[in-house]
Structures are given as C-alpha cells and as structure tokens.
Amino acid sequence: MPKTVHFVNVYSLFNLKSQDKLRPHPIPVPAYQKWYNESLTQKSEPTPPPITNIFEYLHQEPPTENIEIALADVSSKDSVWDDHRYDTEQVGDIYGYNAEFERYAERMGDCSTFLAYGFSDDDLKLKNANFCRVRHCPVCQWRRSLFWKSNMYSVYDDIQEKYPTHRWLFLTLTVKNCDVTDLRATLKHMNESWQRLIKRAPFMRGVVGWIRTTEITKGKDGPTMAHPHFHVMLLVKPSYFSHNYIKQTQWGEMWQSVLRVDYMPVVNIKAVKANKKIGQSKEDAIKGAIMETLKYSVKPSDMIGEGTAKDNAWFYELTRQVFKLRFIASGGVLKDAFKPSDEITNDELITADESDDEHEKDDRRLVFTYKKPKHKYMYSPHFNI
Ligand SMILES: [Zn+2]
Known part of the structure; x- marks a missing residue:
C-alpha cells in the first residue's frame, strides 16, 4: 500500500499567513539612530550670547589684522605678565650668550x-x-611663588582654626657676604646651622612650626660677591611672649653660636602684627609676611644686572652653584605646607593664585601671544577657540 502523503501548509505550522511570507519584515530603526537623526535635525548654531562686555566683543568680533590690542589694555590685572615675561626674555638672552646655558635660553x-x-x-x-x-626663569619663579602663597594662605586658615591663640614671628638670618664661587658651600653651612638652631632649647620651647626660604642678592661689596640669607616665619605658642621670650640680641647670639663664627651676624626678628595706622588687619599683616617670605629666591634685577660681562659672570656662577639646591623648607606643624617645586604641575602654575571653578561650562578662549619686539602680550584671535 502506497504511503499516504499529506501536504501540509507549512505556514500554518508557524501560525503565519501566506501573505506574511511575501512581505519582508521591516528592519526596526535602532534607538541610537533615531536619536542621532533627531539631534541632527534639531541642531542649529547656538545663538551667541549678547555682547555685554569687551571680552565677549573681542571673541565675537575679532579685530582685523591691522588692529593690535594689548593684553594690558583689556585687563589691567594681567598687565604684570608683560613685566615678568620681559624679565624672562632678558634672562634668557643672558643664558643665550653662554654655550653652557644655551639649552636654558631655548x-x-x-x-x-x-x-x-x-x-x-x-x-x-x-x-x-x-x-x-x-629654575631662574622669572615667569616660572613668579608663578611658583604665587602657587606657594595660595597654598600657604590656606595652611594659615587651618592653623588659625587649630591654634587660634598662637602668634607669628618673622625672622631674617644672614651671614657675612661670600664670593659667589663659595655660595654652595656657604648655603650648605647655613642649612646645617639651621638644623642646629631648631634643636636649641629656647627655640624648641616656643616654636611649634616654621617655613623658611633662601634668598640670594648681589653683594654690595664687590662684583663677585653674594648675600645669601634666610627668611623664616615662625609659629609660636602664646607663652613665647610671657615666659619663653627670645630677644633680638639672643636670636643673634644663638645664630652666631650655631654658625660657629666669631663675628655677630645680622639677625632681625619681629612679631607679625597689624599696622593699625594704615588700617591693616591681623590677617593682612600675616599674609604680607607670607608674601615677603615666598616672593622669589633671586630677584630678576640681580639676574639681569647692568648687562656687563661681570654681571653675567655672577649670574652664570650663581646658576652653577645653586643647581638642584632646595630653597624652601618647613618643619614642625607646618612640615607639609609646601609641594616641592619639581612636583608642581603645569596646571598648578596656570591657576597658581586662583581657585579653578569646575562648574564653568564655557570653553571658549581668548588667546594672547607674547610679541618680542614689543615686549608685550597681544591679542591673537586666530588662535582663539
Ligand atoms: Zn619659564
């Protein structure tokens, strides 16, 4: 008996109607594609903000090539850039005259x-x-010092909270001027002497924290002479003024003793206090002392001098002598007040003295570039973003 063959409608197995097979299924549009297509049709050029200030105007209506606009003319607070950058230009030129320092010049x-x-x-x-x-670039030195100052202002706020009745002293320690070729040895000796000073009983009784910077100026007693000295801010207990007081002459004797020298070094100590005559607050006085302590290690005018060969030789030798020496130190409760200069990032040099507000969404930029022939920063809108 032949097998019975049943013809089955295969569509019925899948519960499909025959016409479904003939019509291709539409491919659904992926969600991301929809979103993308919509955003394309909705997107239009953002309306520029209304021009209400000079900066907005400069950005939206950049001047033609023949009109020059200086940074100092649109932002007086930024006019200092011209001075610092001109110092960098001059110090760079001095380095450029000496093959040994050519790389610095570059x-x-x-x-x-x-x-x-x-x-x-x-x-x-x-x-x-x-x-x-x-190291001795005047712009970089300035930015570093601004960064340290703003660091120190916030440290000061913490200290005020923790030690509200403690006081600040400003101490200057000097040694006899030395020949610039002896600078490294002299600084080493001063550092060791400082280490002895902070272990002296009178110091330890009163002082709970300190920050110390090294400054070197040109000696007035000859073209090859240098005047290295320390600027120190000391945080002292309130009892320093009642029963642990150290007079200026005693500071001098202590410094002489730890230096192990037979002359009396010049020492100056003063309490940091408000100058009421000029309406100064205590906080301003302390910030003033912080600024004085952290200003610079070598002033640019000493680096530049009068442009003579002797002046340049002094600066070259200074550069060699202080290579890799640290000019900022701190101890006691202020031990961690400073980030070492080689750990300061480019961004920290940029923001330096200003807090960076993170909420700022506007990423448009006005760009100024340094024009060497003018010694000025000029508006360069073709670099704007
Ligand atoms: Zn620099």
Missing part, C-alpha cells in the same frame, strides 16, 4: 608664549599657558 624662549583665557563679564581667567620650568 627653553625660556618658549616659555609662556601664549596665554589662553576663559572670560566672564568682568574679568579674564587664565586657562592654559606653556611654562619652561627653568
């Missing part, structure tokens, strides 16, 4: 050549810049 030539600013209604805020980080 790096300094490329220091802070552009400044990219964010802007608000009333001011500019530095958002990007390039720094060379050569």
Whole structure:
C-alpha cells in the first residue's frame, strides 16, 4: 500500500499567513539612530550670547589684522605678565650668550608664549599657558611663588582654626657676604646651622612650626660677591611672649653660636602684627609676611644686572652653584605646607593664585601671544577657540 502523503501548509505550522511570507519584515530603526537623526535635525548654531562686555566683543568680533590690542589694555590685572615675561626674555638672552646655558635660553624662549583665557563679564581667567620650568626663569619663579602663597594662605586658615591663640614671628638670618664661587658651600653651612638652631632649647620651647626660604642678592661689596640669607616665619605658642621670650640680641647670639663664627651676624626678628595706622588687619599683616617670605629666591634685577660681562659672570656662577639646591623648607606643624617645586604641575602654575571653578561650562578662549619686539602680550584671535 502506497504511503499516504499529506501536504501540509507549512505556514500554518508557524501560525503565519501566506501573505506574511511575501512581505519582508521591516528592519526596526535602532534607538541610537533615531536619536542621532533627531539631534541632527534639531541642531542649529547656538545663538551667541549678547555682547555685554569687551571680552565677549573681542571673541565675537575679532579685530582685523591691522588692529593690535594689548593684553594690558583689556585687563589691567594681567598687565604684570608683560613685566615678568620681559624679565624672562632678558634672562634668557643672558643664558643665550653662554654655550653652557644655551639649552636654558631655548627653553625660556618658549616659555609662556601664549596665554589662553576663559572670560566672564568682568574679568579674564587664565586657562592654559606653556611654562619652561627653568629654575631662574622669572615667569616660572613668579608663578611658583604665587602657587606657594595660595597654598600657604590656606595652611594659615587651618592653623588659625587649630591654634587660634598662637602668634607669628618673622625672622631674617644672614651671614657675612661670600664670593659667589663659595655660595654652595656657604648655603650648605647655613642649612646645617639651621638644623642646629631648631634643636636649641629656647627655640624648641616656643616654636611649634616654621617655613623658611633662601634668598640670594648681589653683594654690595664687590662684583663677585653674594648675600645669601634666610627668611623664616615662625609659629609660636602664646607663652613665647610671657615666659619663653627670645630677644633680638639672643636670636643673634644663638645664630652666631650655631654658625660657629666669631663675628655677630645680622639677625632681625619681629612679631607679625597689624599696622593699625594704615588700617591693616591681623590677617593682612600675616599674609604680607607670607608674601615677603615666598616672593622669589633671586630677584630678576640681580639676574639681569647692568648687562656687563661681570654681571653675567655672577649670574652664570650663581646658576652653577645653586643647581638642584632646595630653597624652601618647613618643619614642625607646618612640615607639609609646601609641594616641592619639581612636583608642581603645569596646571598648578596656570591657576597658581586662583581657585579653578569646575562648574564653568564655557570653553571658549581668548588667546594672547607674547610679541618680542614689543615686549608685550597681544591679542591673537586666530588662535582663539
Ligand atoms: Zn619659564
């Protein structure tokens, strides 16, 4: 008996109607594609904000090539950049005359050549810049010092909270001027002497914390002489003024003793207090002392001098002598007050003295570049973003 063959409608197995087979299924549009297509059709050029200030105007209506606008003319607080950058230019030139320091000259030539600013209604805020980080570059030294100052102001606020009745002293310690070729040895000796000083009983009884910077100026007693000295801020217990007081002459004797010298070194100690005559607050007085302590290690005018060969030789020798020496130190409860200079990041040199507000969404930038022939920063809108 032949097998019975049943013809089955295969569509019925899948519960499909025959016409479904003939019509291809539409491929669903992926969600991301929909979103993308929609955003394309909705997107239009953002309406520029109304021009209500000079910065907005400069950004939206950049001047033509033949109109030059200086940074100092649109932002007086930023006019200091011209001075510091001109110092860098001159110090860089001095390095450039000596093959030994040519590399520094090259790096300094490329220091802070552009400044990219964010802007608000009333001011500019530095958002990007390039720094060379050569130790004696005046711009880099200035930015580092600003960074340390702002660090120290916040340390000061903490200290005020923890030790509200403690007081600050400002101490200057000097030694006899030395020949610049003896500078390294002299500084080493001063450092060792300082280590002995902080272990002296009168010091330990009164002082709970200190910050110390090294400054070197040109000696007035000859073209090869140097005047190294320490600026120190001391945080002392309230009892320092009642029963642990150290007079200026005693500070002098202590410093002489730890230096192990037979002359009396020049020492100056004063309590940091408000100058009421000029309406200064205690906080301003302390911030003033912080500024004085952290200003610079070698002043640019001493690096530059009168441009004579002797002046240049002094600066070259100073550069060799202080290579890799640290000029900032702290101890006691202020031990961690400072980040070492080689750990300071480019961003920290940019923001330096200003807090960076993270909420700022506007990423447009006004760019100024340093024009060597003018010794000024000029508006360079073709670099704007
Ligand atoms: Zn620099």
